[in-house]
Amino acid sequence: MxxxxxxxxxxxxxxxxxxxxxxxxxxxxxxxxxxxxxxxxxxxxxxxxxxxxxxxxxxxxxxxxxxxxxxxxxxxxxxxxxxAVELVTYILCTMSHLATWQGQPRVGFDHAVAAAAWADQSGSPYARAYAADVAVRALTADGQADRSKETLDREYVALQAALSDQGPRQSWWYFYDESFFWSTSAQSALKFQGADQVLAATEKALDLTDDGNLHNRSFRLLYRAEAFARQQNIGLACQTITEVVELTSLNSTRRIEQRLQELRRGLDPWKRTRAVKQLDQSIDAYRSPSIK
Structure with missing residues (x-):
């Protein structure tokens, strides 16, 4: 089950x-x-x-x-x-993600370091790669550009080892693949690079994404929308956000709603444009007006 x-x-x-x-x-x-x-x-x-x-x-x-x-x-x-050493690694990774999301990236990095130590004991390349992934997100949130890039490179090497591994894989790694790596790359690019790099990473992530995983697809579309907004391409930003609003009309989560709210507030300087007005109409149709 x-x-x-x-x-x-x-x-x-x-x-x-x-x-x-x-x-x-x-x-x-x-x-x-x-x-x-x-x-x-x-x-x-x-x-x-x-x-x-x-x-x-x-x-x-x-x-x-x-x-x-x-x-x-x-x-x-x-x-x-x-x-269950590999499971310990996975749980520590999710604890890292939680701490980083709550604005405690150094606590998140602590958990990521512990996860990496147990991952080495587990012998699982997926455990090593995902421990590096949550470390990247913590370092990115903490503003450590060089260490984030170094750890992202280490994640990619571990991911390639995982993808070439012919052995059995624990079921909880079902979500972790090359699309996840590119999604994390997009998050890092949002912090340290320009919109073009974000769009390139999200393009790769979305091309490889399992369309049935609406959660991951939604977040990747929101990274793309933020990149469009940074380019002041308001039409494409609103179009991409609208896609997420419609995609998650029946299955949204509080975390997706938080990101939608943040992105919509960032569009306030253009609230009188046709694109933003149409976005607001979609939000009114599918969501509570509190998102605006």
Whole structure:
């Protein structure tokens, strides 16, 4: 069920998926308590840890950061108890993402460093690559251009190793591929480079994106919209934002709404233009007027 629940969250939204995730988490908790000591108990506790991390991720996207932190802390403890090293790495990466998103990039980098250490023990190239990815985002948010670029290069090398690996892959890495790398590159370019570099990175990310993952596609379109706005290409910026508004009309998350609000406020100098008025009409049709 876990891979299905993760993809359900990407398509239907966090709010629709959280009740199911919590129900399965409760079942996993009971199984972990009943399992005999040894291998079977470790597997049961690891399943509980993964479902707990998923609950945290869904709360994160819903904007309930306190609950997300509690679930992540619980998931990390359970994964350590189960000696699930690769899962520990993944959970620490998601903790890094949460901290960076909340404006605490140095805390995010702390978690990324810990994730990298466990990733080396796991032997998983996906773990190494994703630990580097969250480190890039933390360093970018902290304004460390050189270290961000260096870590992004390291991520790319680890990603190539992961993509060429013929061994089994843990299900939670389903989202992480070359499109994700280019998405993170776009985030870095938004901070340190010009709009042309952002557009080039988002073009690669969107070309490689699984269209069924509406969550990732929406964020990548919003990076593109911000680049258009920086070029003062207001028509294309509004057109791209409108695409996200329509794409997520039934499955939006609080984090997507926050980015929409930020981008719409940035367009205030052009609020009397036809393009922005049409964007506002789309927002009125699909969203609460509070976004404007």
């Amino acid at each position: 876990m891979p299905n629940l993760r993809k359900q969250g990407d398509v239907l939204g966090a709010g629709s998926t959280l009740p199911s995730a919590l129900a399965y988490r409760h079942i996993a908790e009971q199984q972990a308590k009943a399992a005999p000591n040894g291998h079977h108990r470790d597997r049961a506790v690891a399943a509980y840890a993964e479902l707990t991390q998923l609950a945290g991720w869904l709360c994160f996207n819903m904007g309930d950061y306190n609950s997300a932190q509690r679930f992540y802390d619980d998931a990390r403890s359970a994964a350590h108890e189960a000696r």
